Amino acid sequence: MSELRRPVQVAVGDRVRFDGQVRGVLAVSALAVTLSDDDSPYRAVPLLELFGADGFEVLTGPARMPLPPVSLLETLPPEVLAKALWWEGHILEVLHGLPFGAAPGTAPRPEYAPGQSLTARQRVKAAELTRAGHQVTASAVGHHRRRYQQDGVLGLVDYRPVRKKPEFGEVDERVVSAMRAAVKEGIDSSTKTGSYFLWRTGEILRASEEGRTVKLPSRATLYRLLAKLTEGTHTFSTATTRRSKAHGAKTPFGELPAFAPGQIMQIDSTPMDVMVLLDDGVPGRIELTGMIDVATRTLSAAVLRPTTKSVDASVLLARTVTPELMRPGWAEALRMSRSVLPHRRLLSLDERLEHAAARPVIVPEMIVCDNENVFISRNFKASCRFLEIDFQPAHKGSGFEKGHIEKMLASIATLFVQFLPGHLGRSTDHRGRHPERERLWSLIELQELLDEWIVAHWQNRPHDGLRDPAHPSRMFTPNEKYATLVEACGYVPVALSGDDYVELLPAEWRAVNDYGIKIKHRVYDSPELDPLRRRNSGIAAKRGLWEVHRDPYDVSRIWVRDHRSEQRPWVQATWKHLHRAPVPFGDLAWDHVSHQLPGATEAEIADAVAAFLTRAHAGPAGQPKAKQTGRDRRVAARTKAAGPATPLPSPAADSPAAEPNPQPPQTEDKLADVIPLGLFDPLEDPWRRR
Structure with a gap:
């Protein structure tokens, strides 16, 4: 053994490897070392023999062996x-x-x-x-x-009775590889049964030179093998879940912590499992688009549309960064001034919060979305650049990267949607009979209910993801977490001004007539439109029309850009029949005068949520259940096409064209009965639903 490999010293208590065994050093002298031995109490070995032996080494580390399992x-x-x-x-x-x-x-x-x-x-x-x-x-x-x-x-232990068996038993490894390939092929295809994968396994084996000589095991063995290979892959379940798990990350999940409101927000849309009455009075389905704050789990905005478009995402962003004002009929317990939110501190920054509801105003720093055309559109990206927001699309097939919004959309289905009339269930197997015949809410009314539910229930519901690190058993509500983070990180939300909010709304080009502006059969007018009536805007590319911005989820008012004035860039016009038919604010029959209390208690909030769910489940007041048949739809279509008409005068008795006993024309269906209009009563309550 070379001089360099010899140990510097050997001390009592060391362990050395000598003669193929690990031995302990019992004594050391100038000529020999006494080592422990299995066959005798000890063994004395001369130093020259010890250091020169093959495989000799001094072992380092603890003398005690590690504890066995x-x-x-x-x-x-x-x-x-x-x-x-x-x-x-x-x-x-x-x-x-x-x-x-x-x-x-x-x-x-x-x-x-x-x-x-x-x-x-x-x-x-x-x-x-x-x-x-x-x-x-x-x-x-x-x-x-x-x-x-x-x-x-x-x-x-005698391991013979408990000897580990191969993972797949006696099945040939080539059969296992072929079945793995068959299961992998089915990731992106439609869901199939086990018999298909057994057939496909045989086809793959016959297509390869090595597999032609393999004898397939019994059908029962193949089914057991298939069960082991597909465990946890959702091969026979929903295709979306299967693709998400197959194309997701293969490494351990990372975490992007959020310590302040707005630091990370997520946006997504999904079909809503409920029937509503669309603008034409026909029942149909709608889509829900929402945005959630990761740090506080605040549902900052949620909007409903028959089909989500790029402008809807921009409007959702505008609603997120502006206060949610109290609506007629909302309980006083839903005011921000009576919640746990720091209302007094925020009121000094924005006076609009005086009449705001208990929903925080959060300005996003980063928005995470999927790769749908709605969110990667030019309009939405332009809105994010305008507000200096980082735009971060998730990877394709990686729904877990925006799991908070995915979970939130699923929670809305169980906490809110199932209480509504016209609930469809998550699939056709869970759907009731004739949900379209129930008392359905209109799209605008349902949007009003959803806004109230967010303020009343979601923001005051303890969330499992909002726990106190020092006391994990304590759960916070989104409003409580927001108030806590404001104290901890000094977050100050700078809400958009009214002009900024209007600027984010989708634009249309209309003429300003003597009667005002008409949009979708609704007329909007205001005295401030007088200088613009029947005038050219001066924009030749739009044929002299005026730029009109409107919120597609609130039909009560619009805003017209006055291109000729610098003092008043926006002119607001209100729907002419808003005072007669307050549809944008939902069913105002709930409106009541509540008592002024110093603060909202949990009991008041719980009562408001209970009353809200009862009202939402009952459907619109005064509206009978929709039991329309094919004949009813034809009658309604004819009546709508004919419109109001003046009755024709009866032919004179001496008219040659008059018949003595004219017979009524034969029609396929009997028209609906004519109901005369009632007289206008100026003292009648205009908010009472007829």
Whole structure:
């Protein structure tokens, strides 16, 4: 052995590797080293022989062996464990001279006295076990003793009854590979049954040269193999979940922590499982688009549309950064001034919060969305650039990257949608009979209900993801978490001004006539439009029309840009019949005068939520259940097409064209009865629903 590999020194207590065994150093002199030995109490080795031996080394690290995994003993059969414990008792007597459980002060038997070597003790134990009827040799006792010193009781276990079996039994590995390939092919295709994958496995084997000679096992064995290979892959479940799990991240999930409101926000849309009355009075389905703040789980905005478009995402962003004002009919407990939100501090920054509802105003710093055309459109990106917001699309097929908004949309279905008339269920298997015949809400009324539900229920509901790190059993509501983070990080929301909000709304080009502006059969007018009536805007590209911005979720007012004036860039015009038919604010029959209390209690909020769900489930007041048949739809279509008409005068008796007894024309269906209009009563309550 080279001089460089020799140890510097060997001290008592060291462990060295010599003569193929690990030995302890018992004594060191100028000429020799005394080492422990299995066959005798000790062994004296000259220094030159020790240092020159092949494989000699001084072992570093702790002298004690690591603890064996004792918990694995619980997985053993009772008879195997009993056999290992029986061996442990005898091995302990060989090592220490006393059996396990010996009373204190008990002297060892002479054959196990301290002066006896391990080899002698092993021979005595083997003879003792043989006389007791167990055919055991001294070498077998030594083998069990070394295994016990290395692995503890687990080293004495007979693994023959519990020998691990191959993962897929006796199935040929080529069959396993072929079935893996078949399952992988089905990730992006439609969901199929197990018989298809068995057939496809055989096809893949026949297409390969190595697989042609493989004999397929029985059909039952193939089904068991398929169950093992598809466990947790959703191969026979929904295609969307299967693709998401297959194309998701293969490495451990990372985490992007959010410590302040607006630091990370997520946006997404999904079909809503409920029927509503669309603008033409026909029942139909709608889509829900929402935005959630990761730090506080605040549902900052949610809008409903028959089909989500790019302008809807921009309007959603505008609603997120502006206060939610109280609506007629909302309970006083829903005011921001009576919530846990820091209303007084925020009121000094924005006076509009005086009449705001208890929903925080959050300005996003980063928005995470999927790759739908709605969110990667030019309009939405332009809105994000205008507000200096980082735009971060998620990877394709990686729904987990925006899991907060995905979970929120699913929660709305269980916490809100199922209470509504016209609920469809999550699939056709869960759908009731004729949901379109129930008392359906209109799209605008349902939007009003959703806004109220967000303020009343979602923002005051303890969230499992909002827990106190010091007290994990305590859950916060989104409003409580927002108030806490405002105190912790000093977050100050700078809400958009009214002009900024209007600027984000979608634009249309209309003429300003004598009667005002007409949009979708609704007329908007205002005295401030007088300088613009029947005038050219001066924009030749739009044929002199005026730029009109409107909120598609609020039909009560519009805003007209006055291109000729610098003092008043926006002119507001109101729907002419808003005071007669307050549809944009939903069913105002709920409107009531509530008591002024210093603060909203949990009981008041709970009562408001309970009353809200009862009202939402009942459907619009005064509206009968829609039991339309084909004949009813034809009558309604004819009546709508004909419109109001002046009755024709009766023909004169002496007219030559008049018949003595004119017969009414034969029609396929009987028209609806004519209901005369009532007289206008100026003292009548205009808010009462007829």
